[in-house]
Amino acid sequence: MDHSAKSDDNKAKYEVTKDSNGVQQVLLRNPRGASVKVSLFGGQVVSWKKENGEELLFTSSKANFKPPMAVRGGIPICFPQFGNRGILEQHGFARNRMWIIDENPPPLHPNDSKGKSFVDLLFTPSEEDLKRWNHSFEFRLRVALDFDGYLTMISRVRNINCKPFSFSIAYHTYFSISDISEVRVEGLETLDYLDNLQQKERFTEQGDALTFESEIDRVYLSSEDVIAVLDHEKKQTFVIRKEGLPDVGKLKFPS
Incomplete structure (x- = not known):
């Protein structure tokens, strides 16, 4: 089912399909052949492909795509709670609820x-x-794929009844990488982080770049707006740009 507007380039352009469990998915394509697929279950990006068809996101071979189980892979939306830092279940409930398309x-x-x-x-x-x-709230998630294949995700949370509340939000992204020993993360130098493997104790990053030699599970605090994940074996770099989100949470290996 094609929902593209023919006369207005500013309107949404997408195709609606269904997965093997009958859950609707939105397929975005750009003129060069890159694509993004978003499931209405959890509002979760489950695929992001380059124009040559190469998948940029990891999904576990054991992932269960049948609701109400959250899918392990892609880009789950953690809301209104990140991790176990609150009264709700791990990462909140938005990732295992059905979303709707704003027509x-x-x-x-x-x-x-x-x-x-x-x-x-x-x-x-x-x-x-x-x-x-x-x-009471309304969560609006805009997922966009541009001409060059860049993926943008914008979240807006509207307070419906004007009663103040606090929340946390995260895009829990699973990147597809080669050998983890060939990967490094730049942009975290001198930042403080909470180490989840040591009861959330606070430390300061000492290295010029983060590399992976053993298990890591950290939340970096007050990070810069640009972080780079370099995969030397694939000769590929993910550049992550953020606005309005203070921290990088979380970096974890193994995932």
């Missing part, structure tokens, strides 16, 4: 629309969710 989303800015396809997904809590976390 009439706000348009892209004219200067940002060329060759870009996008979709807006919406999530609001059910009555059962409100019994466990009594805050």
Whole structure:
């Protein structure tokens, strides 16, 4: 089912399909052949492919795509809680709820629309969710794929009843990499981090770049807005740019 607008480049362009369990997925494509696939279960990006068809995201061979189990792979949305830092289940409940497509989303800015396809997904809590976390909200997630194959995700949380509340949010991204010994992360130099393998004790990163020789499970605090993940074997670099999110959480190996 094609939802592309023929006359307005600023409108959403996507195709709706279903996975093997009957869950709707949104397929975004750019003119060069790159693609992104987003499941309405969890609002989760489950695939991001380059124009040559190479998959950029990892999904576990043991992943269960049948609701209500959260999918281990892609880019799960952690909301309204990250990890076990709160009263809810691990990473909150947004990642294992059904989202809906906004058929009439706000348009892209004219200067940002060329060759870009996008979709807006919406999530609001059910009555059962409100019994466990009594805050009314609307979560809007925009997933966009531009002409050069770059993936952008924008989250907006709207307070519906104006009662103040706090939340945490994370894009729990699983990158597809080669041998972990060939990977390094740059942009974390001198940052403080919480080590989940040592009861969340706080340390300071000492190295010029983070490499992986043993198990790591950390949350880096107040990070820069640009982080790079370099895969020397694949000769590939993931550049992560963020706005409005203070920390990098979490870096974990093995995943």
